[in-house]
Amino acid sequence: DSGVTQTPKHLITATGQRVTLRCSPRSGDLSVYWYQQSLDQGLQFLIQYYNGEERAKGNILERFSAQQFPDLHSELNLSSLELGDSALYFCASSPAPGGVEETQYFGPGTRLLVL
Amino acid sequence: AQSVTQLGSHVSVSEGALVLLRCNYSSSVPPYLFWYVQYPNQGLQLLLKYTTGATLVKGINGFEAEFKKSETSFHLTKPSAHMSDAAEYFCAVKSGNTGKLIFGQGTTLQVKP
Numbered sequence A: 001d002s003g004v005t006q007t008p009k010h011l012i013t014a015t016g017q018r019v020t021l022r023c024s025p026r027s028g029d030l031s032v033y034w035y036q037q038s039l040d041q042g043l044q045f046l047i048q049y050y051n052g053e054e055r056a057k058g059n060i061l062e063r064f065s066a067q068q069f070p071d072l073h074s075e076l077n078l079s080s081l082e083l084g085d086s087a088l089y090f091c092a093s094s095p096a097p098g099g100v101e102e103t104q105y106f107g108p109g110t111r112l113l114v115l
Numbered sequence B: 001a002q003s004v005t006q007l008g009s010h011v012s013v014s015e016g017a018l019v020l021l022r023c024n025y026s027s028s029v030p031p032y033l034f035w036y037v038q039y040p041n042q043g044l045q046l047l048l049k050y051t052t053g054a055t056l057v058k059g060i061n062g063f064e065a066e067f068k069k070s071e072t073s074f075h076l077t078k079p080s081a082h083m084s085d086a087a088e089y090f091c092a093v094k095s096g097n098t099g100k101l102i103f104g105q106g107t108t109l110q111v112k113p
Helices: none
Strands: A005-007 A010-013 A019-024 A031-038 A042-050 A053-057 A064-068 A074-078 A087-094 A110-114 B003-007 B010-014 B019-026 B033-038 B044-050 B056-058 B064-068 B073-078 B087-095 B100-103 B107-112
Touching: A005 A087, A010 A019, A019 A087, A019 A110, A031 A074, A031 B100, A042 A064, A042 A074, A042 B100, A074 A087, B003 B087, B003 B100, B010 B019, B019 B033, B019 B087, B019 B107, B033 B064, B033 B073, B044 B056, B044 B064, B044 B073, B073 B087
Parallel strands: A010 A110, B010 B107
Antiparallel strands: A005 A019, A019 A074, A031 A042, A031 A087, A042 A053, A064 A074, A087 A110, B003 B019, B019 B073, B033 B044, B033 B087, B056 B064, B064 B073, B087 B100, B087 B107
16 A cells, blocks of 8 residues: 555546546655556656646646645546546655655556546 | 667566566666556556666565666566566656656566466
């Protein structure tokens, strides 16, 4: 158990809908990262937040957005969902802004299926 | 730009045999390299990491990896495979100072009795 929690574990929805994925980092960690794992794209970095502020952005679609709240939990919002958004979405956390020696601890993931 | 290539999407070994999972990286700056393991229906767990210092890195569950700058490689090995090692393994390089991890495509390790 990494100490990172993600809810829900599974999510089934329809095209065009909007969903929110939630992540609680390990106690004391200030950085939260979101990754998408799909069969065709593999594991891809989406976005990082550090202490409430966006720190780095990856291949995140404009239909996707994220935020980190004062209590440091983070939410990833996916809207106008398409079939291709079906994937496993991971959240990871680390203590600081993401120094090169830092380890990221991953949650169990949220499996999203868009029908 | 940094990238990671894992050679072989599937590797099959017999229980007790040597495990060798290959990872090559591309980086214009000193790389910081990681191996993660993903068991079925679970998240990623850190096996080991190389940042600076000793090039032979020991990790959990008997795994180790050697950073070879001249070969731009960071292969993962374990002397004797166990059935419980069956999982997917990801090599990753850290990008800059943002913490962004760039992952390889993953290698599925099958361990046969």
